[in-house]
Amino acid sequence: MRTRDTRTMAGKQHMASIVWLLEEYMPNHTTNRLIVTGQKVDVDAFVLKSRGDDGSSLSFRKFIPCSESIDAQRIAWGTKWDAYSENLDYQGESPLALLASASLDDDSEVSATYTFDTAWSEPSKVVAAMIEQHPELTFDHSYLYEDGGGGHAGRDYSTSFEDGSEEERDLYISMHGVDPWRTCCECWRENTSDPNPDYRICEDCEKDQENES
């Protein structure tokens, strides 16, 4: 029979190092949405500038150059990693198509929408740098923390909201397309049964848990 070692000092250190590993390599994600609006020629230039050297659609490095050390990045960007799981929704144009059309006169207003994840916290310093470097563009940044709460930020405003708030619910619906107040936190299926305000779990998952215990 194996003895549980969590009561010993060595066990405690072992647990502490597991917690450290989880925090370092499996962070809570912050889901971000950044809408960049302006004249087409300016948004084109921003989209080209934002591209990472690895082909990603967004790299914080393009706004705040920084060494690849996690500590340096955390200080420079306000989050330890570059953007990941990023996606760009912008007229379906490839970078080559953008370059080809960049010389055309076009003063219509357009928007590029970036969605991406960050580790633990939103990249507030990067968005502030974008706003400072691009007075010709409008930035609308929304973010949701994995463990609840979030906020909005732009050139002249910044708001934050709590876990379980109406604002969080509205943003969650607009970013993820599901209502968090009616979504089971175990299977992530939307369920129409009367939601439990503290721990929203569907009847199927509740039955599974009762059977396990």
Ligand SMILES: [Zn+2]
């Ligand atoms: Zn469920």
